[in-house]
Amino acid sequence: MGSAVERTDEHVREYLIYRGFTSTLKHLDSEIKTDKEKGFRVDKIIDQLQHFIQNFDLFGLKEYWLYLDRRLFCRLEDVYRPTVNKLRTSLFRYYVINTIQRTQEFFQKQALELQGQVEWREWFILPFIPNPEQNPTFLPYFSRQWADTFLVSLHNFLSVLFQCMHILHGFDAEVQKMTSLTEENEQLRQMLFALQTESRDQREGDEMVHHKLPAYVQNMDRLGDTELPVSNQTSISEPASSQCQQSINQASNQSSHPRHRRIQDHEKERKELFSKPQPQKKGETGEMDLTAENPSEPPDCTSSSSRSCRGGTEGGGLSAEQPFIKLSQEEYGEHHSSIMHCRVDCSGRRVASLDVDGVVKVWSFNPIMQTKATIMSNSPLLSLEWAAKPDRLLLLGSGVGTVRLYDTDTKKNLYEMNIDETHPRILSLACSPSGSSFVCSAAALSRSGSVESVPRLPIPVSGQLLLWDTKTVKQQLQFSLEPEPVAINCTAFNHNGNLLVTGAADGVIRLFDMQRYESVMSWRAHNGEVYSVEFSYDENTVLSIGEDGKFIQWNIHRCGVKQSEQLLPQDATGPFVLSGYSGYKQVQVPRGRLFAFDSEGHHVLTCSSSGGLIYRLTSGEPALESVLLLGGHKAPVVTVDWCSALDCGTCLTASMDGKIKLSTLLAQKT
Template structure:
């Protein structure tokens, strides 16, 4: 806001000089010098308030605060009036503490106004205490820490206020757009030069052209003959542990068939020891060859025996990618740029891109939601504040401008990001007030809501969580009628569901719960078709794979596991991840203070073809290649850029260049733009 005002003033000044309006220019400069709003510069306003305090100008301090109240604060909603009053009280206390020798003058002038206020009742004795800095009542106010905390609080309040005013927003957006386009042109020139150099080098040898499926194929059903062969081969080995084919046949496509060989299955002494190995990669990982090339090539990566160790972020190296350590020799992505969104002032809980890839919604632990765009420029579209704590968010599928917000008091709000208005607020359940997870069906006609009871401490959110999972419900709501359709049965007992995800057409729903169990629901019959204990501890994040033959999950035990949904409880791969990828996340502060945050948002996300997965780390996002052997993950690229642990990620592939979103505990969100290399 302040920079936009300064640029506008400069343009007006240049216009007046060009027109020869010298007298008008003088009046403009004089009024700018006496501008009480200081060009919407928060630091200048704070300096002015401190100037009045240091010069013992009580009258000037009162007049300036009254001006800010008439000009700015009175336009706020009534819910923010207590905050303004608290800041005003703290400002006067700050004046009293800094002018202790003139306290009698202060109370004489302010007695009529303050004597009826409860928060000032004890302060009238201050002038008569010999050493007030040693009195237990006033001791905290003489500390530097209290003064700094008050000034930072006032600074943050004014900053958020000015961000929501949208003054000169259009002009500022145009200036940012011009700057962004200039930087983008320079990046594209450098990228073009690099690609031309790479192209000349590749002409000297054989090369393979990556075959990207067209959009209309990607949007079709993803289960093909490969899945049918998998079910058939597993039936031949063990029919006792294989689910009925009739259930999955309702989700299979009829028009698309993809070539592929059935995997080889070896069985152990129990179903949990069954391992699935493929001699060829899945069909969606096959890479086409240029015209004229013959023969076959093994595209599967070597599987070193040692799992990757990614706990060290400074070395940017992970064992398991190449021999002798280091990242994978074949870089599947080029990081074109990395931008930062820094409008949050506390740790992020959720950060999600909408279906179109045009908007991002981010939620921090203070309950502030920011809706913003990053293409072509980074720009805040809306700021949502709530009286009650917010715990979850989800974009609606149709229309994609709607945002679902789950609170800690048993309500879900439907918010229109275009009109910046609440469309409806649904009362879910008073006995289970914590809305932990929201998932909107791809059809846009309904959404799933996970509601949980309060913890034993009675707080909305306790860290760390209790070892005994609290009670919960899984509900289905109709988005058109805004009514509850049904409540899912959770066996063996009602438990809090931490994470939910639909498959591509909304026929299947997978959930991860606080009891460590993954449940798979048939959304045509609205019942659970299978469930299995997946993790020792809570399930933090769960997603369908790209081909939807498997489910991948991250749990409290630090394991990243791939599950075969055609054989209940059978692992296809398992890998232990470092704590900075799975949580709980820890941010160390001054004097040994530690901030601990339990995972709430998505802990991993896939690229557009399901070959690579983005996870959290202590210094930024970390991209792995999914392999068909052991280890299951091969580290290929560390995005970096963060100074605090990353707590949630998302991968937007709706645009030509993929954009990775990584959000951290210091409130910073990084947007890393990647270009997939054709190998």
């Protein structure tokens, strides 16, 4: 009963937030705090009764019991009335025993009410007995056993009473019904999928007699043929991506474990495949393309012109040294200007992308690529971040000092927070993993008055770093930025939100303790601005990319100590340049994430002029070892992200021509 009430209260809160009834929400919260029924939680009711007894509050005890009687007990059948009366008598006796010093006061106030009741007749002598705990009549009531028995009896009585009430019975029934229907639907979907796969296997087995791919590749190539994307933005010449994603979607619905079960089912065949790399000719990279010219037919490996058995042009081979297989690459092309930010939510179901025109697209790619929402604003948008809880909420920072909380399911703004008029540019947003707060970086306008698209000034502009509460929608505090207030370009939390790392326009990295809300260390990290900063997988180091073109790994246990350093090309660190005909030239300063890690933290994805580039992190020199070029872009990539919660991880690379590529990778086991 208590859990049903809590769920209902939460739904009511979400509805009031959705409708914008903030004053009603405040009244609801205040009344919940003073709720005498304690949300039908028996333990809370027992605690309240004991609180009255321990504080000698006889009036409060009587009023509370009368309330329970009017609200609950009076609705019971007459057969239960003697039980209620016995519990009431025991409650008052429990009060008398625990307040023996005030027994005379009790009987003076209750004399008129109790003198005619047989069960209280002999109790009037209690105040006049020198040692009542030794009297045979009252001895049992002074024992701990009687008190425990009474409290357990009252607890059980209330529990049974609440279980028999039908206030929220319909709600619980609907929840259980929806759960069972969802489970049944999933089982039927899996049965249908298995039948389709079996039928297609039989048909393909009859048609294909000249060659057969390894079993594991066959199974992977068949996943979800009936749900291939047909959008103009989706390449259907490489079906393995949506096929693999379909299997992941099924596994994620069955289990909360981040490794999907379909890959585990084929683990043995997978190892056999990897242990027997395909023979390569001299000069070939050894990449096996899992697609064919006709997506409905298996690739013909007997032909000398077949791409399926020849090396690819961008790495990703099947040799034991390759950490990933590049399954496919799809394109999202709904933007018409350069991308600034592109982020996947924590569940891997949605992507939010923001271009320099201030247009935000919310879209999904599993099982097919589809735009869910388009957000346009009168004021320029400069930053975005997914909320951690619930992950359907999106934070949008503007160039006029506001942050919006947007619900991507209902496609409505929930709140618009006025951050700071003197620092209107919201450069970075980071939501705490707990979901209760977010950090907001606000900066002043540049000297030219522009809010974006021009190289930053040599002298960093002023800025603030603020902490906001997402529930109360109020600013909690302003962080101290030493040695002077400066614009913070990038922010990142560790896995539990206890640490926050920031990179600033003055080239300084600052590490904040979020338990004490203060900076624990800071150091000069780059000559120029810090563009992007992240915690390592083990959180013992911080990695950063700066204006000086360096990728540096810092030891957070020893302030300012480098563990590794490597100089990257300009197309990985920015500023990014796009040249065109007649001397056209577009320059973009980095705004979004410049690097992202895989699920194990051993590999890092960076930007390049023609697509994403994956490096292996090493402990020696050089710090980065190139392993795979994703390619596919005709304009410089300006921001990246890596959704790696599952084996079929998806790399997102966004470029200056507004194109976003989704490269689906399969991690090889070593």
